[in-house]
Amino acid sequence: MTMRARILDTIRKIPRGKASTYGAIARAAGYPGAARQVVAALRGSFDLPWQRVLGAGGEIKLRGDSAYEQRLRLEAEGVTFRGRRVDMKNHEFKFAKLKTAAKPKKKRTRKPRTSKV
């Protein structure tokens, strides 16, 4: 199972009328801290409930028309907003805890990060 597949699966679990965040999805998929990978997965795929993926705090991170469309799609499925962001208090989807954490890659090629002082 590739990382991307797990992330996509996780996204598909979000039910209608609910929403989640990049960070939460990454954690639920077994990759804490990999919020940006969620973005990559979304960009390269389609047929996903992408409108249910938001930034921290339920904030829409898209720009221009896309942001408008995302909001419309969400409202169309019953999601309410508090100002610019989704009312996560009532629509955040909580993922079940993961029993099997995804193992990190074997080869960690890049790492050095030598001290700069």
Added chain:
DNA sequence: CATCTGACACTAT
């Protein structure tokens, strides 16, 4: 292997 990149998260100001 070095760099850059991205629909991010978090903290400090």
Added chain:
DNA sequence: TATAGTGCCAGAT
């Protein structure tokens, strides 16, 4: 509330 800087991660070049 808004902006800026830093940390993060894996894929692409």
